[in-house]
Amino acid sequence: METNNGERPRRGRPRDPEAEPRIRRHAIQLLLERGFDGMTVDDVAEAAGVGKATIYRRWASKEELAHDAMTEVFSIEVPDPDTGSIAGDLTQVYADAxxxxxxxxxxxxxxxxxxxxxRDELTAALYRRFLQHRIDLTAAAVDRARSRGEAIRPDADISVMVQWLAGVLIMRALTGEPMPGVEDVDALVRMTLFGICGDAATTVRDRTTAER
Incomplete structure (x- = not known):
């Protein structure tokens, strides 16, 4: 393309391909540090080294930027160990958690x-999908345990298996109580095994401990 005098028009500044992930990364960081009310588009722009216009070309509002950042937060990979026993699988998941x-x-x-x-129903839906993914992985682990002949109760509630530990972590985050540590993992696993295996839980756990 040429102008009337034969000169090519000057092109604008080339689009920065790293801008969007950088903006999202700093939005997550500021959300973690300050929460939604404390995060501003101005601060995200400054931290990411871009102008506010760059952000608003990609996200129409602070709410959209925050939701996009939370989408990335909840897209983290959830580990799915297959150790050969339900007790071993739970031990690995709980230790990571x-x-x-x-x-x-x-x-x-x-x-x-x-x-x-x-604050935001869209984020609530993200969390429900994240939690459901964890429930689906746990259900698969329980199915593997049953196929190996482990004594899983037929009425074991997989959703509660996942939700009860999540509830403990959430309550302690809210109250400021110390989080469970790695030294508490065995006790947490025993509680879960008792719920899904009943009287067989002690035997299952003892056998797994002996195999370590």
């Missing part, structure tokens, strides 16, 4: 999720 929840970033994320779930 308490280590994360006990970290500064993990605690901030739990508190942010609580506030965003109560």
């Amino acid at each position: 308490v280590v994360f929840a006990s970290s500064k970033e993990g605690l901030a994320l739990i508190r942010l999720a609580i506030s965003e779930i109560n």
